[in-house]
Amino acid sequence: MDGRFRISLIFLLNFASVQADLWTEMARITDLQQFRALCGRYTVAQAYMEDTNARITVFAPVDDVFTYNPDIRALDQKETLSHIVDTQVVELGQGKKWYKQTLVRSTINSGYIYVTQFENNPGNFTASSLYEVCITVENNPRVICPVMYLNTLLYLPSYFANAGRICNHESNQWGMISGEQYLYKICTPIGHRPYPGTALSFIRDREDYLFVDRQYNNRDLNDLRDILDRTPDIALVIYGSSAWNGFHTFFLPNDKAFSKIIDRNRVDREVLLAHVTGINRVLFTWPWMYDGGLHYYPSVRFSSNIIEDNFKLKLVMRNITDRRTGRYDLYAVSEVYERYGQFRRGSVWAKAGILVPNIPVQNGVAHIIDNVLGVVTNTIDQLLMDNPKCTTLMRYINQIGQIVRNYFSATGGLVTFFAPWNEGFDRIPEQIERRLLRDRIWLEQILKLHIVPAKELTTDEITNETMVNTAYYVIGGGVKTAIMQENVAATNGIIHYIERVLGVPYQSLWEILKNETRLQRSYEMLNNLQLKYTLDPWQVLTPEQNMTFFVPIDEAWEKVPPTLVSRMNDGKHGLALQYVFKRHIIQGQALMYTDLRERTYVMMNDEKVVIRRRGRYFELYWPRGNRVARVIEGGEIAGINGYMHMIDNVLIYEPDLRASATLVQETAGTMLVLAVVAFNHRRLLAITLITFILISSYFELVPLTSAQDESQP
Numbered sequence: 001m002d003g004r005f006r007i008s009l010i011f012l013l014n015f016a017s018v019q020a021d022l023w024t025e026m027a028r029i030t031d032l033q034q035f036r037a038l039c040g041r042y043t044v045a046q047a048y049m050e051d052t053n054a055r056i057t058v059f060a061p062v063d064d065v066f067t068y069n070p071d072i073r074a075l076d077q078k079e080t081l082s083h084i085v086d087t088q089v090v091e092l093g094q095g096k097k098w099y100k101q102t103l104v105r106s107t108i109n110s111g112y113i114y115v116t117q118f119e120n121n122p123g124n125f126t127a128s129s130l131y132e133v134c135i136t137v138e139n140n141p142r143v144i145c146p147v148m149y150l151n152t153l154l155y156l157p158s159y160f161a162n163a164g165r166i167c168n169h170e171s172n173q174w175g176m177i178s179g180e181q182y183l184y185k186i187c188t189p190i191g192h193r194p195y196p197g198t199a200l201s202f203i204r205d206r207e208d209y210l211f212v213d214r215q216y217n218n219r220d221l222n223d224l225r226d227i228l229d230r231t232p233d234i235a236l237v238i239y240g241s242s243a244w245n246g247f248h249t250f251f252l253p254n255d256k257a258f259s260k261i262i263d264r265n266r267v268d269r270e271v272l273l274a275h276v277t278g279i280n281r282v283l284f285t286w287p288w289m290y291d292g293g294l295h296y297y298p299s300v301r302f303s304s305n306i307i308e309d310n311f312k313l314k315l316v317m318r319n320i321t322d323r324r325t326g327r328y329d330l331y332a333v334s335e336v337y338e339r340y341g342q343f344r345r346g347s348v349w350a351k352a353g354i355l356v357p358n359i360p361v362q363n364g365v366a367h368i369i370d371n372v373l374g375v376v377t378n379t380i381d382q383l384l385m386d387n388p389k390c391t392t393l394m395r396y397i398n399q400i401g402q403i404v405r406n407y408f409s410a411t412g413g414l415v416t417f418f419a420p421w422n423e424g425f426d427r428i429p430e431q432i433e434r435r436l437l438r439d440r441i442w443l444e445q446i447l448k449l450h451i452v453p454a455k456e457l458t459t460d461e462i463t464n465e466t467m468v469n470t471a472y473y474v475i476g477g478g479v480k481t482a483i484m485q486e487n488v489a490a491t492n493g494i495i496h497y498i499e500r501v502l503g504v505p506y507q508s509l510w511e512i513l514k515n516e517t518r519l520q521r522s523y524e525m526l527n528n529l530q531l532k533y534t535l536d537p538w539q540v541l542t543p544e545q546n547m548t549f550f551v552p553i554d555e556a557w558e559k560v561p562p563t564l565v566s567r568m569n570d571g572k573h574g575l576a577l578q579y580v581f582k583r584h585i586i587q588g589q590a591l592m593y594t595d596l597r598e599r600t601y602v603m604m605n606d607e608k609v610v611i612r613r614r615g616r617y618f619e620l621y622w623p624r625g626n627r628v629a630r631v632i633e634g635g636e637i638a639g640i641n642g643y644m645h646m647i648d649n650v651l652i653y654e655p656d657l658r659a660s661a662t663l664v665q666e667t668a669g670t671m672l673v674l675a676v677v678a679f680n681h682r683r684l685l686a687i688t689l690i691t692f693i694l695i696s697s698y699f700e701l702v703p704l705t706s707a708q709d710e711s712q713p
Contacts, residue, residue, distance in 0.1 A: 022058065022181040023049040029176075032185070034066040034073070035083075042077040048084060048108065052179030056108065057085040059161040059186050069189050076213055079193045081109040088182050089115055092159055092166065093175065102282050104247065111194030112360050114247070114282045118158045118295075162365075163284040163358045164190035188286040191358030192216060198362045199250045200240030203228060216356045216368070220254035231269050238276055238302060240363075246279035246307070247364040248300065251315065251332045253372045254355065261377055266342060269302075274334055274343070274374035276300045278309040282365050285330055285357045288317040296335065312338045313374060317354070320485060323423060329353040334373035335487065337460065345458060346489025348373050380417055380490045381408040389497070392425040397447065400440050404447045408492070415493040416452040418474055421484065424500040429640065431539060432504060449503045456494050458487045479503060479638050509549055509639040510536035516637070518646065521554045522581075525569060529578045540641050547604070547642040548586040550620060550629065552650040560650050564657075573657055579605050580652050583622070590642040593618075596631070609651065625653040 023046060026036045039045040048054050060083065066073055085105045091098060092115070103115040159166040164186035167174040175184040192215055195202050203221050211217040218225075228235040239250065252275070261267060277283060277297040288295060295317075301310035314335050321328040332350045336343045348371065356368040384390045384397075397405055406412050428436070436443055474481055474496070481500035488495040500506075507515075510532055513523045526532050537545050557565060568577045582605035596618050600610050610621040618631040628649065635646030 020178065021050050021052045022176075022178045022183060025176060025178045026060070026183070029173075031062045031064070032060050034063045035060045038073065038075060038080055042080055044077065045080050045084065049181070052181065055086075055088050055180045057087065057089040057105075057182040057184070059083045059085070059113075059164055059166075059184055059190060061164065061189065062167065062185050062187060065187065065189060072189055078109050078213065082107050082111050082113070082193050083190060084108050085113055088180070089184075090182070091115075092168075092182075092184060097157070100280070102247070102280060107194065110196060112362055113162055113190075113194070114160075114284075114360065114365065116160045116282060116284075116287060118160070118287060158287075159184075160284065160287045161186060162191040162360055163286040164188050165286055191284060191286075191360065192356075194360035195366075196362070198240050198242070199248075199252075199364060199366050200228065200235055202359070202361055202366060203239065203252065216359055220256070220368070221252060223255050223258040224252060227267055227272065231272060234269050234272050234302065237307070238273065238300060242363060245363075247282055248279065249277040249281060249283040249297065249315070249364055250361075250366040251275040251350075251373060252366055252368050254368055254370060257350075257369065257371050261372055261375060263377075266375055267372065270342070271372065271374055273302060273310070274299050274313055275315075277315050279307060283315075283317060284365055285317060285354065285367075288319075299334070312336065312340050313343060315373070318349070318485075330357065332367060332369045332371075332373065336374065336489070343374050344376055344489055345456060346376070346494050347487040348376060348489055349485065376489045376491055378490055379408060379410050379492050380415065380495055381405065383488065383490055383495060384408065384419060387419075387497075389421045389423075390419055392422045393420055396425075396437075396443065399437065400444055400447070403444055404451070407451055407453065410492055412492060414454060414456050416455050416457040416496070417493060418450040418452075418483075418496050418498050418502065420450070420481075420498050420501045424481070424498065427500060427506045428504050429506055432506070432640065436504065446501065446503045458494060459483070459496075474498060474502070479505060503638070505638040505640050507639055508536045508641055509547070509644050512637050512639050512644060513551065518553045519551050521557045522551050525577060526581060528571075529574060529581070531578050531581055535641070537641050544588050545641050546588060546590040548589055548591040549642065549644045550584040550631070550647045551644055552584070552629070553632070553635075553646050553648060556629070556647060556649050560652060561654075564652070564654060567657060568652075576657050580650070580656050583607055583609065583651050584647075592638075592643055593631070593633075593636045593645065620647060620651065622651045625651060627651045627653065 023036075026032050026049070039049065048056055049058065061072065084107060086108045087105055089103070089105060091103065097119070098117050101117055105113050105115060107113055159168060161184070165188045167185040167187045170187055175182065177183075195214075196210075197205065203218055203225050205218065228239060238248070258264070258267070276299060278300050281295075281297045283295060283297060296314040297316065298309040298311045299313045299315055301308050314337065316333050316335065318331045318333050319328045320331065330353050332354055333347050335347045336345050339345050350369040350371040350373070354367045354369055359366040359368075378386070384394055407415050408417065425433070436446065474483060479500055479502050481498045481502065483496045484499050485497035488497065510526075513519050513526070513535070516523075526535070535547075535549070540546065567573060568580070583603050585604040586601050587604045596611055598612050600608050603609050607622070607624065610623065611618055612621055613619075614630075617633060620629045620631070621627075629647040629651060630649070632646040632648060637644045
């Protein structure tokens with residue numbers, strides 16, 4: 001059984017007579033009152049639900065859907081009837097993987113609805129104990145309820161009716177049966193009212209009455225209509241095919257999209273096929289976002305009367321969220337993995353997103369977009385100027401003239417450019433931004449840090465040996481940032497849009513330490529020490545405020561004996577713990593990883609630590625304690641007051657516990673020197689001697705020589 005538990009499902013079937021119809025049962029469900037009120041306006045919808053012999057399935061939006069999408073409260077009768085299927089969809093309650101991922105059903109007003117099953121990630125199983133994922137209603141005499149016993153695993157996929165997500169993960173009462181009628185709750189809008197025809201009919205139909213009372217039309221699809229007329233085989237076999245032969249997802253460029261293409265001859269049959277997914281792959285907007293965005297559907301290939309998947313070009317939807325407002329824009333993206341024909345590697349994004357999403361047609365679903373997918377016509381410079389999120393970047397580029405801009409022109413050769421969005425520049429502190437605009441040499445260095453010349457780097461080939469890791473993060477100048485919009489293809493290279501400016505820190509070392517997940521143990525220890533104020537200056541005014549901090553990661557503290565760690569954090573050895581951390585800090589120098597050299601440094605606690613190279617790595621060697629800590633590659637983080645490097649060990653040993661006593665002895669010795677200097681002043685001498693005696697008796701000082709002897713490795 002591969003260590004997995006056997007699935008134990010017991011179906012409790014009660015076939016007692018039902019007195020109430022679906023309309024009456026809905027009155028008992030508190031979160032379906034908005035949908036019931038909507039259906040109550042129309043006689044046909046209410047009549048179907050009152051007829052217990054009508055073999056129907058209702059997909060009912062819960063009240064939260066009406067709250068967050070108030071426009072659906074004004075649905076007309078035909079749009080309301082689009083939520084009712086004229087057959088029973090029993091597959092939703094079977095709790096098993098379907099043979100076909102998508103089921104096609106008809107609505108009672110002659111529309112089409114696509115019921116899709118998506119496997120969740122990872123594992124497709126959910127553990128529970130006596131948890132009912134039921135198709136049931138409270139006090140209903142007839143229920144179907146798969147009961148899962150303790151320590152069993154249950155198959156819990158995600159289901160969608162068009163764009164509506166069925167609430168099988170939100171509620172254990174997500175469906176019901178009343179007589180011959182089925183009802184399932186949905187937690188997102190179901191989408192537009194279906195169009196009574198194929199995608200080709202939707203593009204070609206010119207009668208205005210077909211679009212009366214619909215929230216979409218085909219008035220902006222004239223250029224696409226003309227191109228399909230010139231390629232009748234693609235038009236009839238793919239765009240005009242019946243759902244019985246297979247259904248697809250169609251991305252339909254509008255007239256504005258075709259106006260951006262200078263050479264119309266580039267739009268051929270291959271470009272038309274690049275806007276259609278493979279057979280039996282339907283992709284609505286809400287399923288993509290709720291299921292993790294893992295659906296990179298291949299486009300379709302048509303040759304010699306054979307329709308097959310084209311894995312060289314894949315289609316996907318992406319959503320980009322605005323961090324300030326929380327609103328998101330949805331994009332259609334074509335990703336070319338292997339260059340063929342006129343298609344070059346990289347992705348083409350629909351710039352303004354999907355204009356009209358989720359239009360069900362007879363052979364799939366259609367989305368109207370504002371860009372022609374697969375066709376690359378603009379240079380990097382043109383893409384940056386057209387992007388409203390890069391206005392600040394263009395202002396910085398224009399500040400220094402053509403020095404950097406020549407890289408982005410058509411004659412500058414191939415480049416990979418990591419372009420910061422406006423929000424990346426907004427994170428920069430004001431004093432650093434003023435300096436950046438004044439210092440043209442530094443500004444040029446910062447902008448060139450974002451350019452990789454003579455290479456087209458896409459995310460599927462970027463590794464740690466180049467510049468970016470495969471987790472879609474890039475590190476430059478000690479600043480780590482996420483790639484928000486990757487692989488945007490241009491005629492002269494690739495653009496990756498990032499959320500921060502490389503090489504320009506905007507946080508202090510203390511703020512970085514606070515937010516870094518791998519350094520939380522060091523942060524907790526430093527949080528009670530005075531040293532944290534040194535690491536967190538409001539503004540760097542003197543060179544002494546710059547520092548290089550070698551911070552032990554959480555795994556490094558696990559190598560230290562637990563008794564030593566607990567004594568350091570017992571509240572009585574704060575000075576000793578601070579003394580240990582100062583051993584990891586070089587004060588007055590901000591050293592990047594590339595600035596490290598094989599030499600001896602005097603640390604902040606006046607001890608000597610050797611930095612030496614071992615193979616491709618640097619390591620710290622502390623001679624007194626005979627401790628070695630390797631500097632982790634890629635663990636460099638820049639702050640406004642220096643650089644932070646992660647290390648895999650702690651430069652600490654047992655005699656460090658006496659460091660507080662040693663510090664007190666040094667303080668007492670200083671007082672004696674002052675006393676000798678001021679020996680003529682009897683009152684000052686008396687005060688100094690009394691203070692020294694009190695401190696010595698309180699801390700029970702040990703001789704300095706013994707502490708130094710025991711500290712030898």
